[in-house]
Amino acid sequence: MKRFLRASVLALAFAGSPVLAQGSGSATIDAIVKRGEVLCGTSGVTPGFSLPDSQGVMRGLDADRCRTVAAAVLGDARRTRFVITTTQNRFTILQGGEIDVLTRAVTWTLGREGNLGLSFAGINFYDGTGFLVKATSGITSARQLDGAAVCVAPGSSTELAVADYFRQHNMKFNPVLIQDTAEIRGAYLAGRCDTYSTDASGLAGYRFIQGDRAGEHVLLPEVVSKEPLGVMVRKGDAKFFDLVRWTMFVGLIAEEHGLTQANVDQALASNVPEIRRLLGLEGDMGRALGVDNRFGYHIIKQVGSYADMWQRNIVPVGIPRGLNRLWNQGGLHYAPPLR
Template identity: 50%
Template sequence: MIRKTMAAGAAMVALSGFAGVAHAGPDLDAIKARGQIICGVTTGVTGFSSADSQGKWTGLEVDVCRAVAAALFGNSEKVKYVPTTAQQRFTALQSKEIDLLSRTTTWTLTRDTALGFDFTGVTYYDGQGFMVPKKLGVKSAKELNGATVCVQPGTTTELNLADYFRANKMTFKPVVIENVEEIRQAFFSGRCDVYTTDASGLYSTRAANAPKPDDYLILPEIISKEPLGPVVRHGDNQWADIVRWTLYAMVEAEEYGITSKNVDEMLKSDNPNIKRILGVTPGMGKALGVDEKWVYNIIKQVGNYGEAFERNVGMQTPLKIERGFNALWTKGGLQYAPPIR
């Protein structure tokens, strides 16, 4: 028995010797040659993806693009942002207009398979909700029978809306508008009774676009699962790995208490996990095909997941979103990263 165990251990050691440097694929080669990542984003979703009057992009999903650039190039500013609409975003990724899509996109089976994409993780666990004017006197989505509902086409939102009303034996009249700014104007001008989208978008819209935010109510019902995350094309596994492990690194750093403020001090830690994460003990960068300081660069320049969340959408922002499902798994949430080892 002991001999078998020793033999198995020797085989594991032998197999580990075959691990080498990851080899770049066509997408990653093109990105490296260009010297920047082209990231598809949305526009005007405060807290998630928006640009100011000087063209500076900020938001939780923008921070994913910045973190990937920090991991790959050591510089979070090596990103070109390309605004995309709900209907045009997938074509932009398929046609290689963008390298990475990070814009309130729900991970579904058909998108992950039939469209030829790889979802690389979940930036934000979301769900579809409803917002109404308080003067409507509605307290629950079950009271929306016969309502006029503003919704974007080409989204899971549109499909979920129809399913929810059908399941609850209610009718509604859709007002279908693609442009997000136009749909908000339609809602706030009274063209529709209800605005439905991911709850994150409702919080953003109420905080940043409502004439008087306190005049609008987000109903308690969440009618769908909307795991939002970054997307790449099939065909370049190493590029997908870099995007995937960038997000995991941000979560893992939060779990170990590594922040943008203490990351330099953490380089001196005796914790073997922290030493591996920050590249003090080399090997993880080589396995991924990036610099050994890839996680250090992410955290120093962008921060861990919790920092990005609180800075963009947390309780100290106009959105005032609690961590909820997006808390770490150790604190009752769903954010959980495989180990960096």
């Protein structure tokens, strides 16, 4: 009881904390503070990642990633604005400064990191290229796709992964390149291609929104590339890069310690050193990144741990956690020590 009271008092003291004054050491952070919102690029068409709900609120893992940045910088996860970007224009929009962060299922590749003046702050979701076919096609393996017409977005990493896969297996394919995601899906449904290829998560989400008709589509078992979906920022603002990267680690560290949106206030009474630093009870962790020391608390309280985000966004779409488990549970997500 005593511990609970202590936690409640602490939680009150933590609520509504002010944001840091100007002078974070990051031009992007300063601009966000001045503007009062974080601008994020999303697709707005991908269930589980970014799709507006019936109230028009953007939902998904990518959308929540944006919210963690708002929670960290502004102390308020609601202060986000989502800018719809396409597979092709997303990089130019980030380069041009129309958004602060690109959270749009964007695969981390050498070419993108080396050529665009942009950097990947971390991996939000470990994915891979998949193929969706109609159940009536009778196709059960990607190896049966020799000579197939493949619907794919131009400028996507999928386009390159598909080309590599077919070449490696001495198979031919005919790319049907369509920019607009709704149009790609339409073309696939209309039979203009034999298979629709993109990130397996995107295909699972697309199949999911078919509802009763989901059974008409089959996600082939082969995952033919690594597609680590990351979060991009402009090069040249190392402080902001660090911050965005640590907003990602906060969710993982919270999950490691069993912290959730629901129990984070009780955790304010914890004596576990890393939890205390994570919540800003001791150490100068936030300041080192140009934000308030309670940035971790705000993220967990307002958006949640990675497990919370997964539960809210990905579980309904039916994608198994797989590689996206924590490192100590057989997955790949691993955060450095918060100290």
